[in-house]
Amino acid sequence: MPxxxxxxxxxxxxxxxxxxxxxxxxxxxxxFLALVAPDHYSGFVAPDWTLAQLMDRFVxxxxxxxxxxxxPGDDFADEPFHLVDQHGAGRVIREASGxxxxxxxGLRLTSYTQLTMAAQFPDEAAADxxxxxxxxCAPGVYRLSLREFSGVEPAFELExxxxxxxxxxxxxxxxxxxx
Numbered sequence: 001m002p003x004x005x006x007x008x009x010x011x012x013x014x015x016x017x018x019x020x021x022x023x024x025x026x027x028x029x030x031x032f033l034a035l036v037a038p039d040h041y042s043g044f045v046a047p048d049w050t051l052a053q054l055m056d057r058f059v060x061x062x063x064x065x066x067x068x069x070x071x072p073g074d075d076f077a078d079e080p081f082h083l084v085d086q087h088g089a090g091r092v093i094r095e096a097s098g099x100x101x102x103x104x105x106g107l108r109l110t111s112y113t114q115l116t117m118a119a120q121f122p123d124e125a126a127a128d129x130x131x132x133x134x135x136x137c138a139p140g141v142y143r144l145s146l147r148e149f150s151g152v153e154p155a156f157e158l159e160x161x162x163x164x165x166x167x168x169x170x171x172x173x174x175x176x177x178x179x
Contacts, residue, residue: 024080024154025133028111031077033070033146033158035135036110036127039103040066043118043126054119055174062171067126068098068144069115071177072156081146081156083135088157090149096175097145099168104139107160108132135160146175 027033036043041061045053061067072079082088100107108127118126143163148156 023083025083025109025158026078026080027072027076027156028113029077030112031072031074032112033068033072033081034110034112034115035068035100035144036061036108036115036132037066037100037102038105038108038125038127040064040101041118041126042066043115043124044122045119047120049116049119054116055177057119058115058174059171062098062174063168065099065101065141065168068100068146069112070096070146070175072146072148073176076156079156080154081158082154084157084159085161087145087147087159088149088152090152093148093150094176095145095147097143097169098171098175099163099166100142100144102137102139102142107135107137107142109135140164141166143169 043057043061045057049057058067058069062069105127110127110132114128114131115126117124137160141163143159143161143166145159145161146156147159
């Protein structure tokens with residue numbers, strides 16, 4: 001697939017025997033999924049921000065295609081999600097989607113804690129390399145879909161696909177926050 005490696009699963013040949021593996025990452029310790037494009041993300045809010053201001057900033061940045069933030073909930077803190085490049089099988093309970101413009105700095109899986117630090121301090125990066133993971137996405141526009149499935153483990157998958165001419169996704173709230 002152009003622009004994105006097949007990172008949901010991969011096959012390697014070792015000693016003429018194929019070895020297949022899957023990639024899983026945990027939701028953060030607060031139950032959030034937070035992805036940012038560091039080239040474009042603007043996280044600073046104020047030294048004494050409120051939760052409402054922070055959520056508004058997340059929504060603003062998602063609508064500008066600089067971030068994707070969702071809140072699966074406290075029950076899923078530190079639980080794994082499967083990173084895929086195509087929709088998996090199973091009955092979808094809920095789904096949240098967004099668009100991201102990835103620049104040369106890549107796409108980073110970060111945390112709510114790191115985003116709050118960036119919101120409070122103007123010199124704090126939302127995707128500090130010491131506190132985030134760079135995902136294998138080349139520069140371009142991507143559609144992200146986070147899905148929760150019924151009766152499968154792990155219960156969540158994050159699909160990342162190139163989205164050349166896709167319609168924008170407009171958010172009025174952080175998906176699943178406050179529900």
